[in-house]
Amino acid sequence: MFNTENNCFHSLENQASEALPEQFTFPFYYTPNPLCVTAANEVKAYLENQNDFEHNFGLDPSKQGLKIGKMFGVMVVLTAEGQLGYLTAFSGKLAKSNHLKGFVPPIYDTLNTNGFYKQGEAVLNALNAEIDALENKPKIEKAHLKLEQIKLESSKVLEDFKLNVRSNKRKRKQLRVEAEQCMTSSELEVVLEQLKQESIQSNIDLKYLKLKCEADIRAAEKQLDALLQPIEALKQERKSLSARLQKEIHNQYHFLNAKGEEKDLISIFKATDLGQPPAAAGECAAPKLFQYAYENNFKPVAMAEFWWGSSPKSEVRRHGQFYPSCRGKCEPILGHMMQGLTVEANPIESAGKFSGDLEIIFEDDFLLLVNKPHEFLSVPGKTIKDSVLTRMQVYLPEATGPLLLHRLDMSTSGLLLVAKNERTHKKLQKQFIDRKVKKRYVALLNGVIASKEGTIDLPLRVDLNNRPRQLVCDEHGKQAKTNYEVLSIENNKTRIHFYPITGRTHQLRVHAAHHKGLNTPIVGDDLYGMPSNRLHLHAETLSFEHPVKREWVSFTCEAPF
Structure with a gap:
């Protein structure tokens, strides 16, 4: 029965150990073993009635705040002494915690206040606060507005000048026609040269006006860049720190298998199409269950996972229903962790x-x-x-x-x-x-x-x-x-x-x-x-x-x- 003592092993009373399945569950496509159904029902009954932690699963309409459903897993195991029982785990965090009585612990505790992750997270939070403070400074807003204003004014000045150029061009054309009709050849030559020079000067004036507008815009952009440069430097620092922190987290995840072999997260995903671990890899219920079983010399017998709570906005998840393990995060990890076990054949292959x-x-x-x-x-x-x-x-x-x-x-x-x-x-x-x-x-x-x-x-x-x-x-x-x-x-x-x-x-x-x-x-x-x-x-x-x-x-x- 489900217990909330520090021991994560829950005995399965009145269950015959001789009727155990010969092969372990293929976790990506399965029908839950009756023993897993019994274990899951005990966990569900606990979740329905517990007062040990507070979490909004989205099942009580009167509860306010963010609604977060969770995937739970149960693994039927045999102890070294032959006692039949089960382990249970939740994916990610629950009630803002990685440790809840009765559930197996995480493989690595990112919430440990003395750990490098929380310390690194504090630095990231400080960087975020500093970036936000700089981005919200009135000087930056004024510089943005000034740049936009100069761009608008430059565009208007150039458009007005071009309209005037086109108007003067039409006037020169008219003067040329009139001059050709009433002037002598020598008089016409003088007028045409004058009109030509006016046209050339107009083009020169337009060129220098464009250069002035571009210079005004560059000056405003330079002023804005000078204000943004410290922010970009902080963002680069944040990006580098975040990448280092993520890599260091990945190095903390080491997974056992039934042969007693150990592999880290990075080497497991190196051989996959992804090439590197996705976010939150190793935080799902299934890897936690395997790790705890191997660390405590339990023999995995069968496993099942179920959803508890309201469905996420994007996915299809039904309250209380069994689901397979996720492939993107868990398939490479479980592929290693199940080595040494006799596992059911993948039914998809047949x-x-x-x-x-x-x-x-x-x-x-x-x-x-x-x-x-x-x-x-x-x-x-x-x-x-x-x-x-x-x-x-x-x-x-x-x-x-x-x-x-x-x-x-x-x-x-x-x-x-x-x-x-x-x-x-x-x-x-x-x-x-x-x-x-x-x-x-x-x-x-x-x-x-x-x-x-x-x-x-x-x-x-x-x-x-x-x-x-x-x-x-x-x-x-x-x-x-x-x-x-x-x-x-x-x-x-x-x-x-x-x-x-x-x-x-x-x-x-x-x-x-x-x-x-x-x-x-x-x-x-x-x-x-x-x-x-x-x-x-x-x-x-x-x-x-x-x-x-x-x-x-x-x-x-x-x-x-």
């Missing part, structure tokens, strides 16, 4: 296999439509080569061009359009680009939604720390728009039609699950909802103009759920 023939819904001399099975790739992946594209290349050996016009997520089934030649592909591709192709998906949502129809408009971008998951991001996301229409309610589940206007990765899945969307994930969505026998999302209808026959055609393939 996914994407389909032994049957692809069902062709329609075919003529120019194109065909295929019904892609769920958990089958549209195009080859890094490790799995079998896909709709490779099957079509075999089926259509004489075909030219890229063949596929679009893709479906591996977990999504339904209609894919294939062009048999390059010309057909280009014509159809233009329809996709111009958004003239009409798509309709059918899905089953894991709950009941209030509205009958509507539009979801939430911009999406990839989660760089947890690919292939997508985030809702107003700042960097690409526009993603979906229309929807509810068909029926069945056993507390909603059957719905989706009409995607754009075609972003995981668009329908995120729009269904996100709290700013329908807040009701698709049944079987293992990324944004709960796993099931399959993702209940199917590309049901595809409508477009036939590129050769020039007639509107529509094809439907009923969902198998």
Whole structure:
């Protein structure tokens, strides 16, 4: 049971140790072991009723202040004496602390007041305060205003002078015409020379006026730069100190594995595509659990992580639900820490296999439509080569061009359009680009939604720390728009039609699950909802103009759920 003593080991009473799993959990895709569910339920019960710390998880509407949900982890372990129990941890900090009774400690405590990090942080804070004070000085604001004023005045003076030049030019032209009509050749020569000199002088005056304006602007810029130079020097000092501090922090993180080997954070990430550790690497729950287990001679048996609290603004996180470990930060670290353990096989590596023939819904001399099975790739992946594209290349050996016009997520089934030649592909591709192709998906949502129809408009971008998951991001996301229409309610589940206007990765899945969307994930969505026998999302209808026959055609393939 969960205890709040200094000992972080929590015994699992009335649980049979002989029924332990033979392989440790593959942390990036798993179904929680029953022992982990029991352990997680004890931690959840503690979180619901505890009075040991104060933290706003966003579950109590009456609480004021910043709402921060947290990822928690549980690891079932065996002690050296064979006692069965579990450890628990939280990601990052909780209640502004790294140390809470009952939870394993961090691998490195950045909040230690005597540690180099807090001392370095104090220096950074002092630099920030000094920079803010300098930036807010009236002299700097006045210098900024003076520079802008001089630029505006210079622009106005030059524009007025040029208007006057154009006016004088028209007058000289008129005088030239009049002189040519009424003057003798000798008189005309004198007048033309005078007009020429006026024109030359006008150009000279404009040149010197430009030089004066540029000099005035440079003088104002120099005055402003003199005031900003100390600020830039402080910013460079802050940048260098921050980089040194970050590197020194990374040097403090050393991770054990089941073989007793130790690796630091920098060497672990050196071999990855990132090349260096991302921010907060090593602060997640999973590495903390492994480290404490190895340091105390516990044998890891199984592990699970769950979210507690309100969902972040960008991600899809549901209160109390189990989630896999993040890939960007944790995959390289856990890859080292699990060495020496017998770990479940990565189910993703065995996914994407389909032994049957692809069902062709329609075919003529120019194109065909295929019904892609769920958990089958549209195009080859890094490790799995079998896909709709490779099957079509075999089926259509004489075909030219890229063949596929679009893709479906591996977990999504339904209609894919294939062009048999390059010309057909280009014509159809233009329809996709111009958004003239009409798509309709059918899905089953894991709950009941209030509205009958509507539009979801939430911009999406990839989660760089947890690919292939997508985030809702107003700042960097690409526009993603979906229309929807509810068909029926069945056993507390909603059957719905989706009409995607754009075609972003995981668009329908995120729009269904996100709290700013329908807040009701698709049944079987293992990324944004709960796993099931399959993702209940199917590309049901595809409508477009036939590129050769020039007639509107529509094809439907009923969902198998």
